[in-house]
Amino acid sequence: MALLPLGLVLVLASCINNDQDSLDPHSKPARDIDRITNVTGVLAIIIGLLVFGAVLLVIIKFRAKRGSEHELPDQRHGNLRLEIGWTIVPTLLMIGLAVISLPVIFTIGKKEANSIEVKVEGQQWWWQYSYDLDGDGTYEIVTANDFVIPVGQNVNLTITSNDVIHSFWVPELNGKRDAVPGRLHDWKISADDPGVYLGQCAEFCGLSHADMRIRTIALNPDDWNAWVDSQMQAAPVPAEAAEGQDPSLARQGYELFGQFCSSCHVIDGSYEAARENRPPLQAGVAPNLTHLMSRTSFAGAIFDLYDQNGNLNEADLRAWIQDAPGVKPLRPDNQQGMISFADTLGAEDLDAIVAYLQTLGSKPILP
Numbered sequence: 145m146a147l148l149p150l151g152l153v154l155v156l157a158s159c160i161n162n163d164q165d166s167l168d169p170h171s172k173p174a175r176d177i178d179r180i181t182n183v184t185g186v187l188a189i190i191i192g193l194l195v196f197g198a199v200l201l202v203i204i205k206f207r208a209k210r211g212s213e214h215e216l217p218d219q220r221h222g223n224l225r226l227e228i229g230w231t232i233v234p235t236l237l238m239i240g241l242a243v244i245s246l247p248v249i250f251t252i253g254k255k256e257a258n259s260i261e262v263k264v265e266g267q268q269w270w271w272q273y274s275y276d277l278d279g280d281g282t283y284e285i286v287t288a289n290d291f292v293i294p295v296g297q298n299v300n301l302t303i304t305s306n307d308v309i310h311s312f313w314v315p316e317l318n319g320k321r322d323a324v325p326g327r328l329h330d331w332k333i334s335a336d337d338p339g340v341y342l343g344q345c346a347e348f349c350g351l352s353h354a355d356m357r358i359r360t361i362a363l364n365p366d367d368w369n370a371w372v373d374s375q376m377q378a379a380p381v382p383a384e385a386a387e388g389q390d391p392s393l394a395r396q397g398y399e400l401f402g403q404f405c406s407s408c409h410v411i412d413g414s415y416e417a418a419r420e421n422r423p424p425l426q427a428g429v430a431p432n433l434t435h436l437m438s439r440t441s442f443a444g445a446i447f448d449l450y451d452q453n454g455n456l457n458e459a460d461l462r463a464w465i466q467d468a469p470g471v472k473p474l475r476p477d478n479q480q481g482m483i484s485f486a487d488t489l490g491a492e493d494l495d496a497i498v499a500y501l502q503t504l505g506s507k508p509i510l511p
Contacts, residue, residue: 163342166315171334173252173318180245253331256298264303266310266323267427268480269352270444285375288431290439291360294368295338301331306427314343314360335362338511352473357445371509378413379434379504397500409433426479435505443472462494
């Protein structure tokens with residue numbers, strides 16, 4: 145019966161599948177971390193077996209004999225050889241681990257010269273990425289949820305937070321790095337192969353911590369350049385209707401967006417007031433939606449924007465727009481997350497807003 149709880153834990157653990165695998169490295173920093181993890185794990189197993197064996201030996205050898213349960217065994221005080229041994233051996237092991245670990249600690253986060261600079265900002269409960277492509281301190285691209293990088297190239301990260309402490313972690317590409325309000329932490333990331341690498345906020349940050357996800361998309365050079373070019377394009381403004389004609393659905397959505405959404409969300413070239421005027425959020429930032437349709441996810445990367453056939457996931461998108469707190473735990477009353485429009489936007493309004501959002505960028509470029 146004692147093994148039943150352990151078996152139940154193992155069964156439940158085997159059900160977890162979130163495609164985040166720290167034991168499958170796809171970059172040099174991740175391989176360095178994996179190497180240290182393997183060495184530490186082997187040493188821990190060996191030491192654990194030795195300790196278990198010693199305990200088992202003591203239990204068997206010095207157990208009370210029948211009829212002598214009340215007699216004390218011979219008492220020994222002090223064994224110089226043993227005491228020196230169990231002091232020196234762990235010390236040497238720790239020194240050895242330090243020798244292989246310290247160089248990695250100092251290199252996995254060291255920025256590389258002539259690399260792309262990205263400012264990573266954590267907030268409740270999503271990530272914003274601002275790209276400085278020329279290294280001049282100007283952010284040419286600002287996006288959210290999807291973190292797009294070129295394959296085989298180090299990307300320098302400056303990690304911070306706009307509200308509480310978060311932690312940026314894409315296990316297949318590098319270790320964890322805290323995002324702390326008021327502080328800038330250097331980090332870097334790279335990927336050996338094209339692919340989609342998932343990550344997670346690794347520091348408990350409140351109500352929707354588990355739904356604060358990271359989706360890193362590594363593209364080959366041609367696709368990367370195409371993605372950059374697409375992100376540099378301004379968002380179109382749906383044309384006004386001619387006199388006597390009804391405005392298009394997208395135009396109606398554009399106007400509704402200005403009425404209900406533009407106080408928080410920026411669309412470059414159309415709605416930019418939220419860039420200058422702090423939105424009513426603790427973080428002071430909401431996702432920039434200029435190229436929304438070029439992303440693979442939304443709502444902190446908990447929903448796919450498209451299904452497997454490339455069709456828009458309109459059902460979840462409509463539900464998110466209408467009642468975000470109803471589909472993801474949020475605290476809009478405390479300025480943490482998007483408010484609900486369930487009593488404000490009807491079905492026709494949602495049709496119009498979704499039609500407008502579909503004009504914001506082309507479909508995502510995937511590896």
